Amino acid sequence: xxxxxxxxxxxxxxxxxxxxxxxxxxxxxxxxxxxxxxxxxxxxxxxxxxxxxxxxxxxxxxxxxxxxxxxxxxxxxxxxxxxxxxxxxxxxxxxxxxxxxxxxxxxxxx
Amino acid sequence: xxxxxxxxxxxxxxxxxxxxxxxxxxxxxxxxxxxxxxxxxxxxxxxxxxxxxxxxxxxxxxxxxxxxxxxxxxxxxxxxxxxxxxxxxxxxxxxxxxxxxxxxxxxxxxxx
Numbered sequence: 001x002x003x004x005x006x007x008x009x010x011x012x013x014x015x016x017x018x019x020x021x022x023x024x025x026x027x028x029x030x031x032x033x034x035x036x037x038x039x040x041x042x043x044x045x046x047x048x049x050x051x052x053x054x055x056x057x058x059x060x061x062x063x064x065x066x067x068x069x070x071x072x073x074x075x076x077x078x079x080x081x082x083x084x085x086x087x088x089x090x091x092x093x094x095x096x097x098x099x100x101x102x103x104x105x106x107x108x109x110x
Numbered sequence: 111x112x113x114x115x116x117x118x119x120x121x122x123x124x125x126x127x128x129x130x131x132x133x134x135x136x137x138x139x140x141x142x143x144x145x146x147x148x149x150x151x152x153x154x155x156x157x158x159x160x161x162x163x164x165x166x167x168x169x170x171x172x173x174x175x176x177x178x179x180x181x182x183x184x185x186x187x188x189x190x191x192x193x194x195x196x197x198x199x200x201x202x203x204x205x206x207x208x209x210x211x212x213x214x215x216x217x218x219x220x221x222x
Contacts, residue, residue: 035211045210097158098211100152100153101159
């Protein structure tokens with residue numbers, strides 16, 4: 001079983017919809033990252049969380065350390081949000097090395 | 111400020127050929143990483159370097175070697191490429207405290 005599990009694997013939405021992507025992990029962590037990978041392949045960091053909630057524009061990330069669960073929300077989704085969203089954790093025993101989920105492919109249709 | 115520069119972007123190799131993937135960062139970070147990304151799997155760590163002069167194996171090091179030439183550069187070498195090494199390779203470097211990770215644009219490698 002993977003230490004980092006994301007759901008769903010694929011998600012199709014209509015423009016304007018509220019989107020939630022989930023990430024569950026089974027190890028002790030020092031931080032959790034959400035990353036975005038666009039069709040061109042480049043990967044960019046969206047958030048790093050160790051507790052609570054962060055917001056950047058239409059993106060909101062939350063983490064519940066006790067439940068070992070994080071969510072990424074996108075409000076008022078737009079076709080340009082179409083990308084693969086990747087959850088990654090820094091395990092307490094691994095320093096800054098990250099363990100990645102498989103990613104969630106999001107497609108937002110106009 | 112280029113961030114993380116990774117070359118080449120695409121490469122096709124024949125089985126048994128060798129090649130080196132180059133990565134350079136201009137952010138003065140200590141740590142650098144090489145990952146591979148395969149369909150249906152998360153990125154997996156091949157090798158990493160916590161600081162200039164040190165390298166360590168990651169999750170899938172077999173068939174690869176690395177060199178941390180200086181603080182800026184971290185190269186990945188395939189001595190004898192195999193079809194199982196067909197993948198997309200990413201170089202990455204985190205900020206101190208792991209607040210953010212910066213990735214190169216990726217190298218799509220096909221071994222035939």
